[in-house]
Amino acid sequence: MGEHSADVAPKGKAAPRRTSIGGRRNPASASAILEAAEAILSETGLAGFSIEAVARRAGAGKPTIYRWWPNRSALLMDVYARQKETVLRVDTGTLEGDLVELLTRLFAFWRDTPAGATFRSIIAEAQSDPASLAALQSFLADRRAYVGEVVARGIARGDLPPKADLPSLVELIFGFAWMRLLTGDIAAPDADHVPDALPARVRLLLRGAAATA
């Protein structure tokens, strides 16, 4: 990727653009590139996913792609963020139900589409590449904010007291989901397709270890 560094904006300017579409990107081309990337990912998986393949499929030049996404990992992050949008919309009527449903859907999304392999690869890449880590942190902040809204709705409904520790709850939910993904433990063994022990984990988060007796 070194040969494309001339196309990449200075670090300080590029960072905020990396996790959201729009701004100074040409919307038509950006969405054509993301659609091409998504199609390649679902057809061939990560193995066939490269900036070159995406450029060919989108009918775009590689320099165009590198101008908006500094590397493969940043492009993957945007494709992943786009796909996940629909998964998180839950409304079962209770906070406990919402969290179980949300995690069940998330695990199914990871398990049944290329998204799980994609996100594992994004997290892996972030362990050695600071730019990928920054993009991942920013994505995670967005998603935590969304789950924070689900919890806030539960608080408004009286499912939790107004002063419940929302940041702790949200962080522990994401930690649980990530570890399950990263250890390959997202299978859905029961008749309702709810992953192993998931409702128990949600119950503990809401009621505490002391209350689960």
Next chain:
Amino acid sequence: MGEHSADVAPKGKAAPRRTSIGGRRNPASASAILEAAEAILSETGLAGFSIEAVARRAGAGKPTIYRWWPNRSALLMDVYARQKETVLRVDTGTLEGDLVELLTRLFAFWRDTPAGATFRSIIAEAQSDPASLAALQSFLADRRAYVGEVVARGIARGDLPPKADLPSLVELIFGFAWMRLLTGDIAAPDADHVPDALPARVRLLLRGAAATA
């Protein structure tokens, strides 16, 4: 590593040996190799860590190392598992205190030694290499069992009811720690060197989101 495959035992036999020293390994050589690996890791970090460098330092042949550890990642896993032993011995008198202390020490260990970078690299490698994932799962099961004992001691002391959901508690603790490590969020900002919001996370796990008001 393909050229060494003749030295590697059949998969079914190699797997149980990968995460523990002993069995049919020659103890003297195995421990010399692990010591050499540990020394290289703390002097040069992951960048200088290779089977070749470890062999040179230990005065061992590369085939000898490959006979016991099929790849760099398996050797890293054993070095990491050895280093961590001392970190987890906590006994503050309360379960809440033990868990805060255990996580504080773990984060310091990850932050202040090469162990954090090592473990991030192990987790990253496990995302594309099934043998590394199997070794990681087995290591994780061991560590969960140990933290399970800390929790069981708390139950015996009456800090939690006898029927508390120990598996949920232990899994959520590890998920929290992993996510902090993988997002680079293990800094210790306060005067007691306790990482950000760590006591709040432990409190939520023990008392539940509903009780933290």
